[in-house]
Amino acid sequence: MLTEWAGVMPPSRLRIITSFLTLSALSDHRADANLSFLKFMIDEFAFDNTEERRKNRQNGAGWIEVIVGSMFSGKSEELIRRLNRARIARQKVQVFKPKIDARYSVGEIASHSGQKHDSKPVTTAAELMAAIDESTQVVGIDEGQFFDADIVKAANELANRGMRVIVAGLDQDYTGTPFGPMPHLLSIAEFITKIHAICVKCGQTANYTQRTVESDALVEVGASDKYEARCRKCFVPHADAPTLHE
Numbered sequence: 001m002l003t004e005w006a007g008v009m010p011p012s013r014l015r016i017i018t019s020f021l022t023l024s025a026l027s028d029h030r031a032d033a034n035l036s037f038l039k040f041m042i043d044e045f046a047f048d049n050t051e052e053r054r055k056n057r058q059n060g061a062g063w064i065e066v067i068v069g070s071m072f073s074g075k076s077e078e079l080i081r082r083l084n085r086a087r088i089a090r091q092k093v094q095v096f097k098p099k100i101d102a103r104y105s106v107g108e109i110a111s112h113s114g115q116k117h118d119s120k121p122v123t124t125a126a127e128l129m130a131a132i133d134e135s136t137q138v139v140g141i142d143e144g145q146f147f148d149a150d151i152v153k154a155a156n157e158l159a160n161r162g163m164r165v166i167v168a169g170l171d172q173d174y175t176g177t178p179f180g181p182m183p184h185l186l187s188i189a190e191f192i193t194k195i196h197a198i199c200v201k202c203g204q205t206a207n208y209t210q211r212t213v214e215s216d217a218l219v220e221v222g223a224s225d226k227y228e229a230r231c232r233k234c235f236v237p238h239a240d241a242p243t244l245h246e
């Protein structure tokens with residue numbers, strides 16, 4: 001039995017079990033109980049085996065993580081944090097953003113606080129899929145709300161191939177309506193992180209993005225001069241004058 005497990009168990013754990021087996025042999029009347037305990041221990045160690053877990057991770061299915069919130073809630077910052085941690089673990093990472101988001105720099109995703117990560121601008125979900133390298137382990141997608149509906153199918157497909165897919169995006173537009181493919185992505189995701197900003201009017205938890213300039217366009221790409229984070233009470237679902245700060 002021990003030789004059978006020797007290949008999947010670290011030598012230190014094998015030594016512990018061997019000692020236990022020797023002790024068990026000394027006491028015949030408790031042999032059956034000891035044997036079942038030994039079997040339990042072997043199962044536990046095999047389950048906890050790092051090499052086995054690594055194989056499962058490589059051969060098994062991936063998953064989808066979605067990070068949502070209003071503007072100024074720190075979504076891109078959280079996405080960049082997760083991507084950097086994957087990079088530190090030497091995982092192959094690919095990052096995409098829709099071409100519509102022209103702020104800061106074309107080849108990067110950026111948070112309002114100034115953190116950056118390399119990214120490839122793509123126009124459609126199909127273009128994103130075509131650019132995926134099969135050896136990629138982690139796929140990051142920023143501004144997910146601006147993608148077409150096929151991004152939902154794409155995220156599922158990549159997770160089915162074993163990749164970890166992380167999508168960040170606005171869950172609601174400036175009218176408080178669920179934004180583009182985000183509600184669908186939230187439905188299919190294994191893990192959801194909803195983060196919040198602070199209402200600039202009253203200091204409560206902000207769940208809404210308030211547009212502060214007159215415009216009928218759904219998308220007004222820009223930052224603090226056109227939008228504010230507001231709480232449920234202070235949010236007005238149409239253009240409103242910006243809050244004046246002294």
Ligand SMILES: [Zn+2]
Pocket residue numbers: 199200201202203204230231232233234235
């Ligand atoms: Zn408020």
